[in-house]
Amino acid sequence: MSKPLNIVKSRFVPIAIENIDTDQIIPARFLKATTREGFGKNLFRDWRYNNDNELEPKADFPLNNPNFSGEILVAGKNFGCGSSREHAAWAVDDYGFRVVVSSFFADIFKNNAQNNGVLPVTVSEEFLQKIFALGNEATLTVNLEAQTITIDATGEQAKFDINNYKKTCLLNGYDDIDYLLSIKNEIKEFEKN
Amino acid sequence: MSTLFDKIWDKHVVKSIEGGPSVLYIDKHFIHEVTSPQAFDGLRKRGIPVHNVKQVVATADHNVPTIDQHLPIKEALSKMQVQKLVDNCAEFGIELYGLGHPYQGIVHVIGPELGVTQPGMTMVCGDSHTSTHGAFGSIAFGIGTSEVEMVLATQCLLQSKPKQMRITIDGELHKGVTSKDIILYIISKISASGATGYFVEYAGSAIRALSMEARMTICNMSIEMGARGGLIAPDETTINYVKGRKFAPQGADWDKAVNYWNTLRTDDDAKFDVEINIKAEDIEPMVTYGTNPGMGISVNENIPSEKSIDEKEKPSFLKSLQYMGFEPGEKIKGHKVDYVFIGSCTNARIEDLRAVASFVKGKKKSDDVEVWIVPGSKQVEAQAKEEGIDKILEAAGFQLRQPGCSACLGMNEDKIPAGKYCISTSNRNFEGRQGAGARTLLASPLTAAAAAITGVISDVREMI
Numbered sequence: 001m002s003k004p005l006n007i008v009k010s011r012f013v014p015i016a017i018e019n020i021d022t023d024q025i026i027p028a029r030f031l032k033a034t035t036r037e038g039f040g041k042n043l044f045r046d047w048r049y050n051n052d053n054e055l056e057p058k059a060d061f062p063l064n065n066p067n068f069s070g071e072i073l074v075a076g077k078n079f080g081c082g083s084s085r086e087h088a089a090w091a092v093d094d095y096g097f098r099v100v101v102s103s104f105f106a107d108i109f110k111n112n113a114q115n116n117g118v119l120p121v122t123v124s125e126e127f128l129q130k131i132f133a134l135g136n137e138a139t140l141t142v143n144l145e146a147q148t149i150t151i152d153a154t155g156e157q158a159k160f161d162i163n164n165y166k167k168t169c170l171l172n173g174y175d176d177i178d179y180l181l182s183i184k185n186e187i188k189e190f191e192k193n
Numbered sequence: 194m195s196t197l198f199d200k201i202w203d204k205h206v207v208k209s210i211e212g213g214p215s216v217l218y219i220d221k222h223f224i225h226e227v228t229s230p231q232a233f234d235g236l237r238k239r240g241i242p243v244h245n246v247k248q249v250v251a252t253a254d255h256n257v258p259t260i261d262q263h264l265p266i267k268e269a270l271s272k273m274q275v276q277k278l279v280d281n282c283a284e285f286g287i288e289l290y291g292l293g294h295p296y297q298g299i300v301h302v303i304g305p306e307l308g309v310t311q312p313g314m315t316m317v318c319g320d321s322h323t324s325t326h327g328a329f330g331s332i333a334f335g336i337g338t339s340e341v342e343m344v345l346a347t348q349c350l351l352q353s354k355p356k357q358m359r360i361t362i363d364g365e366l367h368k369g370v371t372s373k374d375i376i377l378y379i380i381s382k383i384s385a386s387g388a389t390g391y392f393v394e395y396a397g398s399a400i401r402a403l404s405m406e407a408r409m410t411i412c413n414m415s416i417e418m419g420a421r422g423g424l425i426a427p428d429e430t431t432i433n434y435v436k437g438r439k440f441a442p443q444g445a446d447w448d449k450a451v452n453y454w455n456t457l458r459t460d461d462d463a464k465f466d467v468e469i470n471i472k473a474e475d476i477e478p479m480v481t482y483g484t485n486p487g488m489g490i491s492v493n494e495n496i497p498s499e500k501s502i503d504e505k506e507k508p509s510f511l512k513s514l515q516y517m518g519f520e521p522g523e524k525i526k527g528h529k530v531d532y533v534f535i536g537s538c539t540n541a542r543i544e545d546l547r548a549v550a551s552f553v554k555g556k557k558k559s560d561d562v563e564v565w566i567v568p569g570s571k572q573v574e575a576q577a578k579e580e581g582i583d584k585i586l587e588a589a590g591f592q593l594r595q596p597g598c599s600a601c602l603g604m605n606e607d608k609i610p611a612g613k614y615c616i617s618t619s620n621r622n623f624e625g626r627q628g629a630g631a632r633t634l635l636a637s638p639l640t641a642a643a644a645a646i647t648g649v650i651s652d653v654r655e656m657i
Contacts, residue, residue, distance in 0.1 A: 018509045019385055019485045023623040028604035032270035034230035034277050046625050078386035084321040086337035107421055112337035165213025180347040187349055190207045
């Protein structure tokens with residue numbers, strides 16, 4: 001079970017960089033943990049700090065900018081490419097983001113996010129640029145049931161796609177594994193052939 | 194009317210959910226120490242066993258040191274994670290090819306060499322380079338840890354059928370151009386996201402002419418253009434490779450398997466969502482200059498100039514070049530390197546080591562570079578020693594280390610220092626991939642070996 005998700009209304013953190021790979025989201029040296037907790041403090045570690053030191057934050061990185069906050073991360077095209085490490089989705093979730101908005105997501109990251117109750121929202125490049133151009137006070141509203149994302153100040157809205165099965169899982173916090181375990185007899189039947 | 198992908202996929206669908214994904218049956222599941230501990234915890238929490246331990250293959254590769262493997266692992270967290278795999282495999286009854294085992298090695302090297310990987314299968318691993326196994330004409334792709342748990346628990350995954358792309362490479366490769374150059378060329382043309390959402394079939398005379406190991410290099414890097422996986426139809430080369438390997442079918446089972454494998458090809462009238470055609474003659478030795486694998490050029494080309502880059506992509510392009518310490522428009526040939534890494538699931542098989550040895554025989558490495566050669570498995574290491582490759586490499590000043598993922602990913606002891614340039618046969622040149630601040634230039638084993646001798650980026654064709 002993950003946390004159910006439906007409507008998220010929040011300010012957002014913009015990272016206007018394309019092709020952000022999972023090695024940036026969580027560098028390999030932090031993959032040695034054997035639990036799912038605590039990855040948020042190392043989210044974007046090497047873009048966030050100089051010399052790998054939490055006392056030396058890089059002032060120009062959005063996560064260190066006190067003007068940016070919220071439960072929505074907005075990033076450039078092809079977010080989450082590279083390594084399949086689910087630790088990237090755990091780090092995004094643990095940091096406190098419930099939604100990631102981009103014009104394009106890498107497949108494995110998208111699956112991993114959904115499996116952890118984090119909603120990837122794909123918008124057009126044009127809509128993404130509109131969000132990047134907003135001021136830091138602006139808020140967005142993501143409505144999973146309606147499959148819409150709205151810029152609250154102007155009312156501009158975009159629809160996003162998600163398959164019905166995944167939508168139901170996220171709305172209710174269901175896991176794929178619960179479903180698979182429930183059809184174990186059918187799997188065993190399949191194996192006989 | 195079916196593609197090779199359709200034929201394998203359809204045979205593995207247990208059921209389809211309306212308006213949703215399919216339940217896909219998985220034949221073989223590879224696990225390693227990094228992406229499995231939380232999955233085993235999940236099984237323990239639910240109090241359920243592994244569905245079928247015979248379909249799971251386990252090894253330790255990402256965290257292992259590549260020198261003095263007989264000694265305890267120095268780094269405490271790495272040691273604990275490797276030990277956790279040992280404990281989990283023992284508790285759940287999974288056979289482990291761990292440190293010290295004669296079959297230990299990089300998961301995508303040992304699967305094929307043990308004959309676990311076979312045509313027509315579905316195969317997964319908590320590692321994006323699982324696409325490697327597609328070289329045998331199987332559907333193989335990387336998954337996250339939640340999905341590792343699903344496969345351990347049920348041998349199934351929920352998957353939506355991807356779109357399909359065919360990349361056909363016809364013609365003959367120039368001398369000194371390898372399968373690594375083919376895949377770096379393809380990614381440079383279609384970008385690091387150009388195949389996202391697709392499964393790719395590689396076809397054409399240039400692909401047919403490749404050995405199995407060269408085909409694995411191509412399929413391995415499918416993920417670097419965003420593809421879920423890549424595959425190549427099995428043929429005589431495939432069947433000859435699998436024959437006689439430890440887990441290959443035997444006797445009557447073998448004949449039956451070969452008959453089936455011979456049906457595994459795309460029908461002439463099958464349709465792909467996207468078709469790309471490439472002439473093998475257009476491909477030159479490649480090297481990357483940026484921080485994603487799509488940023489590649491021929492060793493003789495210049496780094497793109499600022500004005501050739503789309504306005505919207507300029508910030509990412511300049512950020513990338515700044516990290517690499519390169520100027521737009523600069524020539525890449527002749528640029529100095531500090532480290533040479535020949536290894537990883539992309540290029541650490543015996544043919545890679547043979548190619549390097551045959552090129553460097555009688556030559557000496559440049560005094561200014563450090564050269565690490567890391568075999569992909571214990572079996573590759575043993576074979577290299579049997580053929581005297583270790584002696585040739587040593588004489589050239591190259592260091593032959595022990596099997597593991599090594600300097601591909603900055604996780605174990607083998608890291609490239611900040612600011613240093615490493616020409617690497619691995620698969621990713623992301624910022625910090627080989628260690629915080631390290632600068633990676635991806636290339637073929639031959640191009641990497643050429644740089645080891647000259648100390649600078651070189652065109653290997655001028656040296657053979």
